[in-house]
């Protein structure tokens with residue numbers, strides 16, 4: 001990515017499988033976690049939830065199996081222009097702003113049955129965090 005080349009599915013897969021293991025571990029009673037990851041495609045989110053099974057299932061990503069109780073996706077959404085402007089202002093990050101185009105090309109926004117909370121990045125970070133906390137309170 002620092003050379004300006006987008007990652008491929010093969011590049012991303014080992015990382016997504018590692019995160020799947022962490023999510024599994026954090027689902028034990030008494031544990032909670034927020035995992036931050038640009039899970040752009042539906043298949044990536046399925047791997048986060050179901051690990052390698054998501055890659056071999058006869059119906060990958062079917063509506064019946066696309067969520068796990070207790071796991072929520074927080075989808076921070078915004079326009080290309082707004083995200084690009086923020087990335088250009090960001091200093092010392094390995095990702096070149098031009099790579100954003102490829103990220104939008106592969107993005108598959110989460111569908112309602114994926115247990116996703118949609119968060120508009122035009123809001124302040126405090127505001128976004130408050131909404132997440134409110135959601136978590138309603139779950140407990």
Ligand SMILES: Nc1ncnc2c1ncn2[C@@H]1O[C@H](COP(=O)(O)OP(=O)(O)OP(=O)(O)O)[C@@H](O)[C@H]1O
Pocket residue numbers: 086087089090095121122123124125128
């Ligand atoms: N709610 C917000 N309001 C204003 N600016 C924001 C907000 N959220 C993030 N930014 C800015 O947008 C830019 C990108 O944010 P950030 O680096 O946190 O993105 P990220 O996707 O979490 O990072 P990474 O790419 O390392 O995973 C930063 O310059 C950050 O300050």
Ligand SMILES: O=C(O)[C@H](O)[C@@H](O)[C@H](O)[C@H](O)CO
Pocket residue numbers: 006007012037038095103
């Ligand atoms: O799968 C990917 O292409 C990567 O995870 C990227 O999305 C980033 O590393 C991240 O967004 C950096 O800003």
